[in-house]
Amino acid sequence: MDGLWMIALLLLIPLLLWTSSTFVFYFKKCFYVAWMMLLALFAIPLCILKSGGRDVENMRIIRGLVRHVKYFLGLRFDVSGWEHLQTEGPYVIISNHQSSLDVLGLMEILPDRCTMIAKKELIYAGTVGLVCWLGGIVFINRKKTNDAKNVMADAAKTMLDDQIRLWVFPEGTRNQRGGLLPFKKGAFHLAVQAQVPIIPIVFSSYSNFYLRKEKQFNSGTIRLKILPKIDTKGMTSDDISSLSDKSFNLMRSAFHSISDSVTQSNGPSRH
Ligand SMILES: CCCCCCCCCCCCCC(=O)SCCNC(=O)CCNC(=O)[C@H](O)C(C)(C)COP(=O)(O)OP(=O)(O)OC[C@H]1O[C@@H](n2cnc3c(N)ncnc32)[C@H](O)[C@@H]1OP(=O)(O)O
Numbered sequence: 435m436d437g438l439w440m441i442a443l444l445l446l447i448p449l450l451l452w453t454s455s456t457f458v459f460y461f462k463k464c465f466y467v468a469w470m471m472l473l474a475l476f477a478i479p480l481c482i483l484k485s486g487g488r489d490v491e492n493m494r495i496i497r498g499l500v501r502h503v504k505y506f507l508g509l510r511f512d513v514s515g516w517e518h519l520q521t522e523g524p525y526v527i528i529s530n531h532q533s534s535l536d537v538l539g540l541m542e543i544l545p546d547r548c549t550m551i552a553k554k555e556l557i558y559a560g561t562v563g564l565v566c567w568l569g570g571i572v573f574i575n576r577k578k579t580n581d582a583k584n585v586m587a588d589a590a591k592t593m594l595d596d597q598i599r600l601w602v603f604p605e606g607t608r609n610q611r612g613g614l615l616p617f618k619k620g621a622f623h624l625a626v627q628a629q630v631p632i633i634p635i636v637f638s639s640y641s642n643f644y645l646r647k648e649k650q651f652n653s654g655t656i657r658l659k660i661l662p663k664i665d666t667k668g669m670t671s672d673d674i675s676s677l678s679d680k681s682f683n684l685m686r687s688a689f690h691s692i693s694d695s696v697t698q699s700n701g702p703s704r705h
């Protein structure tokens with residue numbers, strides 16, 4: 435009889451753990467980091483074999499390797515506005531930034547020859563940091579505004595010389611408090627300096643499946659809305675504020691409209 439109780443208990447513990455949403459939260463988070471680290475370990479030799487070092491073309495390999503990760507985490511992406519990405523030549527993509535999970539949506543729609551602007555601390559993230567470097571990510575020091583501006587001015591030249599597209603998170607940091615944080619100006623200076631269009635992309639709110647404070651990480655659908663490009667031809671540094679305000683307003687209203695529809699289709703949102 436004792437043995438039977440023991441077996442029942444041994445079966446019950448994993449079941450209890452599995453059904454505990456806190457356990458699922460930590461499990462999915464740890465899995466995500468560990469799996470991305472492992473994928474990056476695979477990506478490193480592939481990138482080096484393909485291009486011999488740091489090259490935006492490596493993003494094709496990274497994109498291909500990351501695309502299945504959503505299935506493990508129970509996430510779906512519902513993308514609209516694909517036609518707006520059919521723009522020739524270089525452009526700047528701007529999007530809102532809620533979590534490191536954004537990388538999954540980014541890789542879902544990443545155009546060819548597109549890399550990112552990221553904080554310099556990311557380069558120290560082990561194998562992931564090395565892969566970011568190999569993928570041509572431009573690292574900026576957010577604490578030294580002048581250095582960051584110089585790096586971004588160089589990036590504007592490289593974009594044109596090497597026909598590269600850049601993805602910038604204009605909020606400058608992650609934000610899960612709903613809505614969008616006020617935009618920093620770097621992305622807009624970049625687009626105006628290079629005289630290339632801006633393509634805004636909005637991720638719907640994660641708050642209906644991912645709640646950091648409440649330790650919940652359920653399955654869910656993320657809507658990605660690609661908005662029409664905004665031309666910057668003929669603009670100068672005097673136009674930066676209005677360009678930033680216009681982009682912010684367009685993205686904020688898109689965020690609210692796609693987040694409301696996600697909330698309705700996935701059940702009530704818990705804020
Ligand atoms: C297998 C494994 C796969 C792994 C894959 C991994 C994928 C990884 C994905 C990675 C995802 C990683 C995601 C991440 O890491 S997100 C974090 C990093 N990204 C950013 O921070 C980008 C956005 N930041 C900015 O744009 C900021 O503006 C910077 C940092 C540049 C300055 O910050 P600051 O706090 O100072 O902000 P401010 O905007 O109020 O500017 C102040 C003044 O400077 C003027 N100014 C600004 N910029 C320029 C310029 N360029 N030329 C000339 N002037 C410029 C501006 O007009 C203003 O002047 P005024 O107008 O008031 O007179």
Ligand SMILES: CCCCCCCC/C=C\CCCCCCCC(=O)OC[C@@H](O)COP(=O)(O)O
Pocket residue numbers: 466467468470471531533534535537553556558559560562606607608609
């Ligand atoms: C040996 C070092 C171990 C370091 C562990 C870090 C592991 C990260 C590993 C896997 C996650 C995969 C995706 C990584 C991309 C993360 C991009 C990101 O979201 O960076 C945060 C930055 O946008 C804003 O940062 P802050 O909100 O200002 O802070």
